[in-house]
Amino acid sequence: MKYNFDEVINRRGTGSIAYDGQYKVYDYDNLEPFWVADMDIKTPDFIIENLKKKLDQSHFGYVVWKQDEYLSAIKQWYKRRFSVNVQKNDIYYVPSILFTVTEMIREFSKEGEGVLIHTPAYNAFLNLIEGNKRVAVESPLIATEDGYHLDREQFEKVASRSDVKVFILCNPHNPTGKVWTKEECEFMRDVCEKNDVFIVSDEIHMDFVRSEQGFFSMTNLMKLDSPILVVTGLGKTFNLASLASSFMITKHRFTTLQFNRKLSAYYGLAAANTLAVEAVKVAYTQSEEWVDQLNQHIEKNMTILKSFIDNEMSDQLSFIKPESTYLAWIDFSKSGYSEKEVQNALQSVGKIATGLGHSYELGDSHHFRLNVACSEEKLLKGLQSIKQSFDALNK
Ligand SMILES: Cc1ncc(COP(=O)(O)O)c(C=O)c1O
Incomplete structure (x- = not known):
């Protein structure tokens, strides 16, 4: 691929809601974020270069x-x-x-x-x-x-x-x-x-x-x-x-x-x-090529997630691989745990922030949302965190 979507970028401390706004939603600090729908992927250089040129004009009327x-x-x-x-x-x-x-x-x-x-x-x-x-x-x-x-x-x-x-x-x-x-x-x-x-x-x-x-x-x-x-x-x-x-x-x-x-x-x-x-x-x-390659990267991450759930956690989680977006809607009904129990484990054991299912559903929720628009490395760590969280619940 011409573009590298696996570059790990550090957004903590930049005022990003995903990293620095967690205190508003979660009981724990410094969680690895998989919740907000923005990306741990840089805006392409050709857009940034153009915006820099605009900044160089130095007038913003x-x-x-x-x-x-x-x-x-x-x-x-x-x-x-x-x-x-x-x-x-x-x-x-x-x-x-x-x-x-x-x-x-x-x-x-x-x-x-x-x-x-x-x-x-x-x-x-x-x-x-x-x-x-x-x-x-x-x-x-x-x-x-x-x-x-x-x-x-x-x-x-x-x-x-x-x-x-x-x-x-x-x-x-x-x-x-x-x-x-x-x-x-x-x-x-x-x-x-x-x-x-x-x-x-x-x-x-x-x-x-x-x-x-x-x-x-x-x-x-x-x-x-x-x-x-x-x-x-x-x-x-x-x-x-x-x-x-x-x-x-x-x-x-x-x-x-x-x-x-x-x-x-x-x-x-x-x-x-x-x-x-x-x-x-x-x-x-x-941006045609960039967008196409970004989608290939997301598809790859979705496939990794799907195989992980099917091979390692199918007794607790179900996941329908989406045809669109970089968001995964993961069902934990099979685990038998409540949303409160699962969220507590994901945050206190896994140290990750995922989208809270009850904010997307009108009744009880047995889901969490996981954003996969990130490097493969971050995703793989996140998956291990999910596993550790459910292992801790099962003990
Ligand atoms: C479906 C949908 N609409 C709108 C937004 C936010 O749009 P805006 O920030 O331009 O209001 C989001 C962000 O997650 C979204 O997922």
Whole structure:
């Protein structure tokens, strides 16, 4: 491989939440982090070099994001990577993904009304729904040996509830790594359209799809005024989470008008981050090979994890290898231990911080989430830590 994704990088002491923000969530300090969804992998040099050039200009006044170079870079990326023809005037810079999701929840539902979501769900969605005094209405995914499946009957049932106004689709899905098929997307679109439910498709993990079928973006299903909005950005793919490099794509004219009006006249947030605009221009024109090789590295780490669980811990853990994302959703039901017992062992014995299952599920959880976007060396140590933690529980 041309790029080295096995370089061990030290992020402790740099203010990274994964390393230095553990005290907010865990009972122990200095855990090896496998929890936050960012990478122990450097942003590629060609992006950094470009950002340095921008820094050398030494002026950071307000920038216009509506530049042809910016919009063309996004358009071309979609064309080359996902074979979809996005119109430049349907693309809008947004301050963050979660900010945009929140605004859509607020725009299309009232307090007390329902927001449809597949469970398990990305924990921030559940927090935002609750924080905005809406109700999370679940459509649980069905887990089988060969992956996670949409429960069509249940989806239709909940989408037709009169209090459900918005559907947050996580496409691809965090935490399971499910890749939605074209048929599933069309089905969900049809059901939502029939029931007047607005679709917000969070596609931030779109560049990590490794299955043959590839990624099917909801942008494929947009016609003029379709009640669909896609929001995504560079954050995950290029490890630029704190750069505010997100954008949305929609043909729903009412939403764009309302949203842009609010951004400038209500929040005063209309200006873009200069470095984010630059990063988009470079990343989406120069990174093809880097992204492909990054995915090979993630696939290799997922395979290591899968073999480890199957060969060494199959009596306690189950794991469906995901087709997308760098996140592994690991089931410990077979072990018979509670989440509290498992988390206590992972932290006090294994000294690792994993994603807490109960924050992704509405009831009891028998899962933890493991981020494998790291060197093979770090992953292998983490796997030994998991084994030692369960061995200690079994004693
Ligand atoms: C599905 C999903 N959406 C959004 C985010 C965060 O996006 P942002 O930081 O731009 O709000 C994450 C981060 O883990 C995520 O997994």
